[in-house]
Amino acid sequence: MRNALRACSRPEPWKRGPVLTALAILLGLLMPLHATIPDVAGLGSLVESVLPWLGVFIPALLAAACWRRSASAVTALLLPAIAWATLFGGLLPDKSHPGGDLTVATHNVGAANPEPTARTLAASGADLLALEELTPRATPLYEKTLAATYPHHAIRGTVGLWSKLPLSGTHPIDIMNYGPLAATKSAAAKLPENRALHTTVKTPDGPLAVYVAHLGSVRLTPRTGFWTTSRNIGAAALSRAIAAERNPHVLLLADLNGTWDDRAFTDLRTHLHSTQRTSGTGFGFTWPTAFPMARIDQILYRGLTPNRSWTLPETGSDHLPVAATLTWS
Numbered sequence: 001m002r003n004a005l006r007a008c009s010r011p012e013p014w015k016r017g018p019v020l021t022a023l024a025i026l027l028g029l030l031m032p033l034h035a036t037i038p039d040v041a042g043l044g045s046l047v048e049s050v051l052p053w054l055g056v057f058i059p060a061l062l063a064a065a066c067w068r069r070s071a072s073a074v075t076a077l078l079l080p081a082i083a084w085a086t087l088f089g090g091l092l093p094d095k096s097h098p099g100g101d102l103t104v105a106t107h108n109v110g111a112a113n114p115e116p117t118a119r120t121l122a123a124s125g126a127d128l129l130a131l132e133e134l135t136p137r138a139t140p141l142y143e144k145t146l147a148a149t150y151p152h153h154a155i156r157g158t159v160g161l162w163s164k165l166p167l168s169g170t171h172p173i174d175i176m177n178y179g180p181l182a183a184t185k186s187a188a189a190k191l192p193e194n195r196a197l198h199t200t201v202k203t204p205d206g207p208l209a210v211y212v213a214h215l216g217s218v219r220l221t222p223r224t225g226f227w228t229t230s231r232n233i234g235a236a237a238l239s240r241a242i243a244a245e246r247n248p249h250v251l252l253l254a255d256l257n258g259t260w261d262d263r264a265f266t267d268l269r270t271h272l273h274s275t276q277r278t279s280g281t282g283f284g285f286t287w288p289t290a291f292p293m294a295r296i297d298q299i300l301y302r303g304l305t306p307n308r309s310w311t312l313p314e315t316g317s318d319h320l321p322v323a324a325t326l327t328w329s
Contacts, residue, residue, distance in 0.1 A: 017070025028079025041225025096308035100325030106130040106253035107321035114138035118145035130253035132214035157194020170199040175234035205328040209247040213254040239267035249303035272300035275324040280309035
């Protein structure tokens with residue numbers, strides 16, 4: 001009798017798990033509408049930095065819904081599942097294809113083991129090799145080790161480009177003091193100005209404009225939230241420089257300190273495309289090396305056709321190197 005009464009008192013499957021149902025709907029709306037989240041204390045950028053990882057909540061909520069035997073929650077989970085598949089499903093298949101005129105690589109080398117790192121990168125076969133986070137101590141070692149493979153190179157501050165092809169017109173780009181955003185950067189957060197350069201590579205098909213950049217770091221703290229000011233200043237300055245670039249053939253090799261979905265790169269996305277999104281396999285996460293969770297190192301292009309994009313083996317840095325092969329369009 002008691003069991004019968006309990007069975008009668010239980011809510012119907014469609015009425016069970018209202019909290020789980022609400023969470024599923026919220027998750028399903030959060031992914032496609034992430035751009036509408038206010039960037040208070042960097043919340044919007046933080047969500048966009050981990051956007052693909054929101055998908056892990058789908059099986060977790062599904063397990064909870066099955067345990068509760070909630071038909072409404074299971075049905076509601078179709079919304080985030082479709083949203084995730086729409087946003088990221090296209091990244092999973094292999095989009096590479098044979099061919100290519102130019103192989104390029106970029107790497108935030110950190111300060112560890114410059115000579116072994118240089119040898120590893122030289123063996124990658126890249127025609128152009130961009131390095132970020134160079135130090136006065138390590139730079140001469142890179143120059144010495146890479147000289148045999150790359151007869152041409154240009155260094156400005158903490159970034160450099162090594163090339164098998166001639167370079168010309170190299171100059172630094174100040175990405176740390178751009179417009180009204182610069183006034184919001186505290187004195188304690190100021191970074192070296194020479195964190196980006198522009199050069200022209202003489203290829204058999206014509207001149208190629210190449211930018212190398214290392215945007216400011218981001219930090220997550222209880223006091224400031226997700227602090228992105230320096231990074232955002234650099235992104236705005238870099239977008240302005242590339243928008244003014246007259247050469248139709250452009251490459252940006254960079255540590256952006258942010259994912260390609262981040263709102264900080266909205267303007268940059270109007271001028272450049274990601275090789276990983278168009279010719280890679282999967283997400284191509286590059287940081288941190290121990291357990292890559294975000295693709296913050298990018299090879300971006302305009303006026304070229306990407307053939308393949310991939311990550312290289314770790315070198316001792318906390319970033320993985322990335323490489324791509326492209327065809328002149």
